[in-house]
């Protein structure tokens with residue numbers, strides 16, 4: 244008899260995703276679905292959708308979903324979780340959504356220590372609208388609004404959300420993982436599960452940043468985008484666990 | 493047969509090809525219904541069921557099994 248080693252998770256629809264070939268959004272989504280399977284939370288999870296490419300999960304995720312206005316996923320998640328505290332609530336937000344238009348919402352929810360989880364897919368651009376500069380765009384990175392590469396003189400420096408959020412007192416777990424290679428993917432899977440587990444235990448706010456790509460607007464092949472992440476994204480957005488109150492005890 | 497590729501879901505990104513430690517995956521020359529080239533196995537006998545290909549597949553197009561030693 245053949246034993247199952249890996250099977251497609253239950254929270255994904257049995258059809259291709261709407262994302263571009265080589266996009267890491269569906270990989271991040273798959274890891275969340277894997278964790279939800281392992282925790283047996285398929286019927287209890289609530290996926291809060293942002294505005295951005297990750298909203299393509301509307302047609303791909305199998306389970307309860309809630310659509311939020313641009314940047315407001317943490318506010319919507321706050322309301323939902325407070326009124327239904329037994330549900331496993333997570334927001335999945337892009338970097339334009341979370342670090343630009345939604346900066347106030349994420350900071351406030353994190354500071355209040357709301358008991359839900361935010362997955363932050365950082366691909367250092369506004370993928371959905373054609374690849375404009377985001378607060379997380381790297382210095383020197385070419386986007387449709389930084390033709391010669393981002394220049395700190397005029398647009399400041401890329402914002403490191405894990406570092407910023409981990410300075411707040413309330414958050415319980417804050418970590419960053421890179422999805423461009425198996426090692427980071429395996430660590431991400433564990434971190435995602437840990438964050439959701441903490442939420443189930445009522446520990447408070449958990450935040451997992453996932454470094455992703457946008458091969459389409461970066462103007463690269465999927466494989467080139469993985470190398471770009473290794474040489475450019477990871478040295479600036481250093482993966483690691485920035486806060487884990489559960490480990491201190 | 494331990495590598496099960498759902499060719500309808502594959503988008504030909506080649507992440508699995510890049511990371512298979514045994515180098516037994518490669519891009520095929522046929523396209524699926526969506527127009528994407530899909531990945532094929534070359535020497536499946538060498539597969540160790542490590543599932544690295546499945547872990548790296550953004551589309552969850554690969555499922556992995558392992559034969560029990562007693563067959």
Ligand SMILES: Cc1ncc(C[n+]2csc(CCOP(=O)(O)OP(=O)(O)O)c2C)c(N)n1
Pocket residue numbers: 294295296297313336337338339340341364366368369370371372377457
């Ligand atoms: C209020 C409002 N402003 C602007 C937009 C246009 N818009 C759609 S997606 C997006 C940026 C998304 O970027 P990000 O969150 O990084 O997601 P990605 O597509 O890169 O995953 C913007 C500005 C909008 N839909 N609503």
Ligand code: SF4
Pocket residue numbers: 261262263265266267268296366370371456457458459460
């Ligand atoms: S535009 Fe970029 S972020 Fe959006 S689906 Fe395509 S590759 Fe992914």
Ligand code: SF4
Pocket residue numbers: 495511512513514515516517538539540541542543544545546556
């Ligand atoms: S399970 Fe491991 S050895 Fe087998 S095809 Fe996948 S990556 Fe290669």
Ligand code: SF4
Pocket residue numbers: 497501502503504505506507508509530531545548549550551552553554
């Ligand atoms: S990683 Fe998945 S989508 Fe990409 S080529 Fe391999 S099977 Fe196809």
Ligand SMILES: [Mg+2]
Pocket residue numbers: 337338339364365366367368369370377
């Ligand atoms: Mg983005």
